Amino acid sequence: MTPSTSVSGSRRGGYRWLGFLLRRTGRMLVAMWVIITVAFLVLRMAGGDPVRSALGATADESVVQARREMLGLNDPLIVQYFDYLAGLFRGDLGVSIITGRSVTELVSHRLPATLELAGIAFLVVLLVAVPVGLGIAIITQGNGRRGVETVFTGVTAFIAAIPEYLLGVVLVIVFAITLHAFPVAGRTGPASYLLPVIALSVSAAASISRIARIEALQTLKDDYVRTARSKRLPAWMVYFRHALPNMLTATLTIGGTLLGAMIAGSVLVEQVFNWPGLGMAFVGAITTKDYGIVQGLALVYAAIILVVNLLVDLVLSLLDRRTSLLETS
């Protein structure tokens, strides 16, 4: 192959990548549209008459009618649908059935708390799980140390079986109630982040570290790691400079939906720690049957998760481009 063909090869790869980007974005938009429609139907159909069930059986009929009018629920369904879509484009996520307050405002107040919690926990997971996975892989490579392997898989299986909310409950009992060491609830300062972040990240870290170990074992068998060994580099250089970056892409590919899952997991953790994020509002709205809020928040959650997944995919494909290109060209 001459240099010129390799250049044209990478240009072809560029087009392929653009196509990939368009396909992914298109798929995301379709998914978003499905969610919007489902959310729209939720408000109109859930439990017979959502307004009546939200305001309660004792509410005056005239109040219910007024609220229906305000929500536009008396228009033909198709008109309502387009009104709703138009509203979404203006950034209007609807209003609470019970209080009539704007959902967009609620989101702008509460979203940062949720994103902070999930984002920090995500970072913690990666920072803990990847080095642990790599370390255990280094120890257990080849055929030795079956004991380490067994203990590691056993312990991580156990930790991964502890749901976030349960760990949260245990943490509250041990640290906040028994030891009085940390704030029990709410978002009051740096210390108040500690327990919720731990609750949200520990079981995810356990499962990701298992994936990371498997990926690292694979990477350590790769030819370029042997090449690095042939240069008699210090061990840390072989592992951190040569193995780690390659293993990271592979780990992220498999653990790619992790961030989305953590955002969902934050719903539970918020509940346990009284964390003033979207999750508390979401669960509260479901139990009080305020489907106006449910509708809006479901959209927000879906959008966050879809966008996050798209971003992870794009970052990965960028990282991966040079290697996947080789396979196809």
Added chain:
Amino acid sequence: MTTRRSALSRQPMAIIAVCMLGVLVLLAVFAPVVWGDKAVAADPDSIALPLSAEHLLGTDKLGRDILLRTLVATRLSLVMAIAATLIGACIGLLLGAMPAVFGARAQRWFASVVSTWLAFPVLLVAMLTVVLLGPGATTAVVALALTMTPSFARLAQTLSSRVGGSEFLAAARMLGVSRRRQFTRYVLPNIAEPVIVNVTTSIGGGLLALSSLSFLGVGVQPPDFDWGRLLSEGFGEVYNSPVAAIGPGVTVVFAGLAFSMLGESLAAHLRNREHGKALSPRRLGPAPVAERPAETPSATATDCAETIVPLLEVDGLSVSFPGPDGWIRPVQDVSFRIAPGEIVGVVGESGSGKSVTMMSVAQLAPAGAAVTARRLRFDGEDLTGLTPAAAGKVLGTRVGVVFQDSLTALNPALRVGTQLAEIPRVHGAVGRRQAHEMAVRALDDVQIPDAAHRAQQFPHEFSGGMRQRALIAMSQIGSPSLIIADEPTTALDVTVQRRVLALLRRECAESGAAAIVVSHDVAVLAELCQRVLVMYAGRVVEDVDIALLATPERLAHPYTRALTASLPDLDTDRTTPLVTIPGEPPDLSRPITGCAFAARCAFATELCRTETPVPVPHRHGGRVACWHPQDAIAPDTTPGREEVGA
């Protein structure tokens, strides 16, 4: 079937998981019968008691014993998780198998729907379902089933493409096996096992998800109760009685763990059966070593120029890998010497142990390999018995390695220049800039145009020939006294091959370094080397001057003669196998008695099948490991050797 079951029962994790599941099933069946009434009957006399001997976990607001309620809740919790998983599995598998009927387009479209669906976390889909259908146990089950559907659909897709395209099914079809029998004998077993593994793990995950829903108050509604519900009630009272939340929590983890452990040991078992996991070190026992007693006069005595101290001396090198049925022995009792500046070729079929031998000498054997040698010396230093890491440190940059596949041998994530510069940076203690300059110079030396610019590029931006030259530059940058080249030209086309070979020859000539060139291709070696080691089934069978390859009648070993029978030159099409010796190389996972070539050798006798020939000095100036050397210049008079019938 019996062997499979006994293998599974050897896994301690599987046994523990089955025991845990047994406890759960017993509780689910009997607890509601025995304690059902007590668990729901309010007792105003014992409201919200702390833990005591009578109420191990205390009582709740209505005076009901929390331990009993936890045990009774086993049934509902388990039934819900199992029901949701089975519904999800059935719908998912059906949906996933269907697109296969409609062709490739439908399959692609469906795959994209499934991956979008999969992207939504379980909890969110479940909560929306709850909103639509109203909270309750049934809704929670439906919701969970919905979230499980896509992963089973994807599983069905992969499985159906795997089974549908498989050879045994095509064969069965050709043999006229009935459709029903095809399905029950071939399709079902291949699908059933992965599905069972997935169902088991999904039940475990389902248990956790359902308990989460109930904990949030959107799952099971009072007066019903499952573990999640009990946990949420207990959490409400957490300041009065912390254990009220712990009890149900423990059971959730216990049950989740039981299912995931069972699923995992099933999966591990399937994997091991397919790929054959190596035996544990304990059951493998110590690695085998070369049997030949050490008192035997050194077999390396006559190779290379005797007067010079050899640069590399290898005696009795054996390499073993752990395998599923014991040690696999790709290299057995290999001995040779390399003089300073000498270029030696190593030839043999794939699997002959030639690469493994040289990688072991370079201390680069894969992790887990057991490398033993009676004697291993490099440049006057004794490496015998050192660990690979310690021996590697001694070798330093004095051994440079050119690897086989330049594509995988270079790190895809690092710039080529960086990968070269790190050698002088670490070993030469030079600065970053200086190391980089050395890298550019090294690239320039191997005729890479515009080296300064190329050093900044990643390996994928190089052509195959350039990558191989960059690897040669990398092996040179530490000024080694021995270069080990492992199939340096295999991946390249003929014109590029010539250039790379010329380059290797030039580098050796200029630096005066010795070289070992490993190749399956006699023609490549003929271009470079002075001497060639022929390997078969992990042993050196002949060690001769390269010139003799041109006169096959002077070669002594039947294998070497067959190998060189039609010596091609560089222009011959070498995509077709070089030699066609009837028969297969032997299985190295079993001990071989006698000469490994006996099964394919036309001259084999009883002696060949019982006694292993070792390389001994031969009249052609090299060494031969054969009872009946075939260079019939003069009758063989070596004592102990039988005459070959003319």
